[in-house]
Amino acid sequence: MKINKKFALLLLSTIIIAFIMMFYFNVNFKNTDIHIAALLPFDGQVSNFGEMMRNGHIMAEEEINAKLIHGEPRIKIDFYNTSHKKDLALNRMEEASRNGIKFFVEIFGSDQAAHCFDFANQNQIFILSGVDTKPDLIEKGRGCFYRIMPNDAEASNAILQWAKEKELKNLAILYANDDWGLGLKQATIRNSSDLNINILDKIEVLRNQLNFSSIVTKLKTYKLDAILLFIYPDDGGRFLKEATRQDLKTSFFATENFWGNKMTETAKNSANDVMIVVPKTYENENLQKFKNNYKAKFGEEPTIFAIKAYDAVKFIYQIVLSSGNNTNKAKEITKKLTYSGISGKISFDKFGEYIPLGYDRLIFKKIYGNYQPIKVIH
Amino acid sequence: MLFDLLKYGFFNGIYIALVSVGFALIFNILRTIDFSLTDRMTFSGYVFIISEKYIKGLISSHLQLPFVEIISILVGCLLSILSCIILTLIIEKYIFTPIKEKGTSILIITSFGISVIMQSLMSIIFTNSTIVSSIQEYSIPGIGLYPREILVLSFAVTIMIVLNLIIKKTLFGKSINALVFNYELAIFHKIPVKKISSLVFGISAFIIAISGISLSVGFGIYPNIGNKYMIYSFCACLIGGLKNLYGTVIASILLGVFLQFGDCFTSPIVSESLTLIILLVLLYIKPEGLFFEKIRVI
Structure with a gap:
C-alpha cells in the first residue's frame, strides 16, 4: 500500500512537471516560429x-x-x-x-x-x-x-574621394595581414590611380602588434599627406599613439571599424582629428x-x-x-x-550585391572628456 | 632615421633585457628555463591597470586628495610588484621546489603547464580583449621618449649594478655563483639552496613586475602578450649565454636594435623569422652563447 502511494505520488509529480514543461515550451517557442x-x-x-x-x-x-x-x-x-x-x-x-x-x-x-x-x-x-x-x-x-x-571597394573609394577633396596626394597604407586588410589595400591601390593619388608605401601590420616605432620612423622619411589605416582598432590606437610620440604630422583615415571605444581608449589624445568613413545612415x-x-x-x-x-x-x-x-x-x-x-x-542589384547609399564622413573630436566621431557636413 | 631606429631599438632591447635577466636568474637556480615567467609579467600588468584605476576612482570620489594620478600610480606599482613577488614565491615553493630533483624535462613541462593555466585563467577573468591603462602619456619634446621609458632604463641600469655588486661582493652572490657553476658541490658545502632559490625568484619577480607595469601602460595588456617577449628573451639568453648576465643584456639590446631595423626594412613577420634563423645559426656556430665565459674547473 505504501509503495502504491509513493508510486502514485511519483507519477503525479512527473505528469505535473511534464505538463509545466510542455506549457513552457509551447508559450516560448512553437514549431511555426x-x-x-x-x-x-x-x-x-x-x-x-x-x-x-x-x-x-x-x-x-x-x-x-x-x-x-x-x-x-x-x-x-x-x-x-x-x-x-x-x-x-x-x-x-x-x-x-x-x-x-x-x-x-x-x-x-x-x-x-x-x-x-x-x-x-x-x-x-x-x-x-x-x-x-x-x-x-x-x-x-x-x-x-x-x-x-557596402563592400571594401566602396569604402576605399569613399576615403580616396575625401582625400582628393582635401587635396592630399601622397598617401601610405597600413593594412592588417588578413583577408579584410588585404582586400581594402588592393581596392585602394586600384582606385587610387583613377583619382591621381600616389600610394608611396604599403605596410603590413600584424594582429596585436605592439611596437610601431620602426613603422612610424620609416613613414617619417616620406613627405606624406595622409595615412590610411586598414587595421584593427586597438592596433590603430597603438599606431596613433606612436605617431604622436614621434611627432608624425599628417592626416589619418580609417573605416567604420574605428567607431567604438577600442581605438580611442588606446590612442587617447592621439585620436584627435582621425577621419573615418561609415556607411550612410539617414x-x-x-x-x-x-x-x-x-x-x-x-x-x-x-x-x-x-x-x-x-x-x-x-x-x-x-x-x-x-x-x-x-x-x-x-x-x-x-x-x-x-x-x-x-x-x-x-x-540589391541583379547579382545580389547590396546597393550602397554612400558614406558619411566622421571626424574624432573630444566632447565632454571623451573622443567621439562627429559627422562632417560636405 | 638611423638614429631613431637605434634609439627605439635600444629601448626595445631594454624590455627584452629585463625579461632575459629574469629568465637567466631563474635558470641558474632551476637549471632550466621557466616559461611561465612572462605570464607573471602579464599578471603584474593586469594588477597594475586594475588597481591604478580602482585607487584613482576611490581617491577621486571619497578622499579628495591632491596628486590623485601620482598616488594611484605609486600604489598601483606597489600592489603589482607585491602580488607578482607573492605569486612567484608560491609557485617556487609549492610547485618548483618539490619537483626540482626530478629532472629538467619535468621542470620544463611543469613551467609550460603553469604558463598555460595562467593564460587560461587570465582569459577567463579578464577576457582575451586588450585592457588599456587610463594613464595619458606625454613624450618629452625633442627626445621622443616617454618619462616611463627613461625610468625603466634607469631601473635596468640600477638593477644591473646592484646585481653585479651582490654577486661579486656578498656571500649571497658567492653562493649563487657556487650554485651556478657546480650545483652538487654547492649542496655538499651546505649552501642554503632553498633560501637562495626564494631570494632569486623574488628578485626575478621584482624585475619582471616592472617590465609588466611599463608594458601595460605603453601598449595595454592581454593574456598572451608575454609570448612574444618570451621568444625574444629566450633568444637573447641563448645568444648571450644563460650564465652571463651582462652577455644576456648585451644580446637583448642587440636583438632589440636588430628587430627595429628588420621591422623597418622588411616587415614584422620577416624580421621575426630572421631573428629565429640567426639564433639557429649562432647556436650551430657557438652553442654556448656569444658571451660565454670559460670557467676553470678545479
Whole structure:
C-alpha cells in the first residue's frame, strides 16, 4: 500500500512537471516560429564587435516579438561564439544546421563567411550579413550569401574621394595581414590611380602588434599627406599613439571599424582629428528611436554595427515570412525586395550585391572628456 | 632615421633585457628555463591597470586628495610588484621546489603547464580583449621618449649594478655563483639552496613586475602578450649565454636594435623569422652563447 502511494505520488509529480514543461515550451517557442542563428565572436580581440552586433540583434528580436499581430510567428535568435576563427564558424554552422536552422543573420568576418559557403550551398542555407565587406564574397557565395553593408571597394573609394577633396596626394597604407586588410589595400591601390593619388608605401601590420616605432620612423622619411589605416582598432590606437610620440604630422583615415571605444581608449589624445568613413545612415524617426532605446538599454551610443545588426534581423524576418521558410525562395525574393531599414533603403542589384547609399564622413573630436566621431557636413 | 631606429631599438632591447635577466636568474637556480615567467609579467600588468584605476576612482570620489594620478600610480606599482613577488614565491615553493630533483624535462613541462593555466585563467577573468591603462602619456619634446621609458632604463641600469655588486661582493652572490657553476658541490658545502632559490625568484619577480607595469601602460595588456617577449628573451639568453648576465643584456639590446631595423626594412613577420634563423645559426656556430665565459674547473 505504501509503495502504491509513493508510486502514485511519483507519477503525479512527473505528469505535473511534464505538463509545466510542455506549457513552457509551447508559450516560448512553437514549431511555426522563426528560428535563426548568428555566428559572432564573443571572445578574442574583436569580441567588442560581436557584442555590439548581438545588442542590435537582441533589440530587433525583442521588438518583433513585442509587436506581433495575431497569428504572426515569433522570432528566436541562437547566438554562437566563433572566437573569430574560420573552423569554429563552420563547426557552429554545422551545429545550428543540425538543430534545423537554415537562416543565418550573421557570420562575423569575411574569412569566416567564405569558409562556410560550401557547406551553406550544400545544405541550402541562407546567410545575411551586416558586417562582411570583402568585395568578392557575393560571387564566392554563389547565391547563399547576402549583405547589407557596402563592400571594401566602396569604402576605399569613399576615403580616396575625401582625400582628393582635401587635396592630399601622397598617401601610405597600413593594412592588417588578413583577408579584410588585404582586400581594402588592393581596392585602394586600384582606385587610387583613377583619382591621381600616389600610394608611396604599403605596410603590413600584424594582429596585436605592439611596437610601431620602426613603422612610424620609416613613414617619417616620406613627405606624406595622409595615412590610411586598414587595421584593427586597438592596433590603430597603438599606431596613433606612436605617431604622436614621434611627432608624425599628417592626416589619418580609417573605416567604420574605428567607431567604438577600442581605438580611442588606446590612442587617447592621439585620436584627435582621425577621419573615418561609415556607411550612410539617414536620420529618421525610427533611427532616433532605436538610438534612444539602445542607449537606455546598453548605456552607450549604438555604432553602425549595432544599427546594421538590427536591420539585418528585421530584414531576414521579412524574408522568412515572404518565402514561407524556404531558403531557395528566400534567395530569389531577396534580390527583388526593397526594404526600408533604420539605416536607410536596403536593396540589391541583379547579382545580389547590396546597393550602397554612400558614406558619411566622421571626424574624432573630444566632447565632454571623451573622443567621439562627429559627422562632417560636405 | 638611423638614429631613431637605434634609439627605439635600444629601448626595445631594454624590455627584452629585463625579461632575459629574469629568465637567466631563474635558470641558474632551476637549471632550466621557466616559461611561465612572462605570464607573471602579464599578471603584474593586469594588477597594475586594475588597481591604478580602482585607487584613482576611490581617491577621486571619497578622499579628495591632491596628486590623485601620482598616488594611484605609486600604489598601483606597489600592489603589482607585491602580488607578482607573492605569486612567484608560491609557485617556487609549492610547485618548483618539490619537483626540482626530478629532472629538467619535468621542470620544463611543469613551467609550460603553469604558463598555460595562467593564460587560461587570465582569459577567463579578464577576457582575451586588450585592457588599456587610463594613464595619458606625454613624450618629452625633442627626445621622443616617454618619462616611463627613461625610468625603466634607469631601473635596468640600477638593477644591473646592484646585481653585479651582490654577486661579486656578498656571500649571497658567492653562493649563487657556487650554485651556478657546480650545483652538487654547492649542496655538499651546505649552501642554503632553498633560501637562495626564494631570494632569486623574488628578485626575478621584482624585475619582471616592472617590465609588466611599463608594458601595460605603453601598449595595454592581454593574456598572451608575454609570448612574444618570451621568444625574444629566450633568444637573447641563448645568444648571450644563460650564465652571463651582462652577455644576456648585451644580446637583448642587440636583438632589440636588430628587430627595429628588420621591422623597418622588411616587415614584422620577416624580421621575426630572421631573428629565429640567426639564433639557429649562432647556436650551430657557438652553442654556448656569444658571451660565454670559460670557467676553470678545479
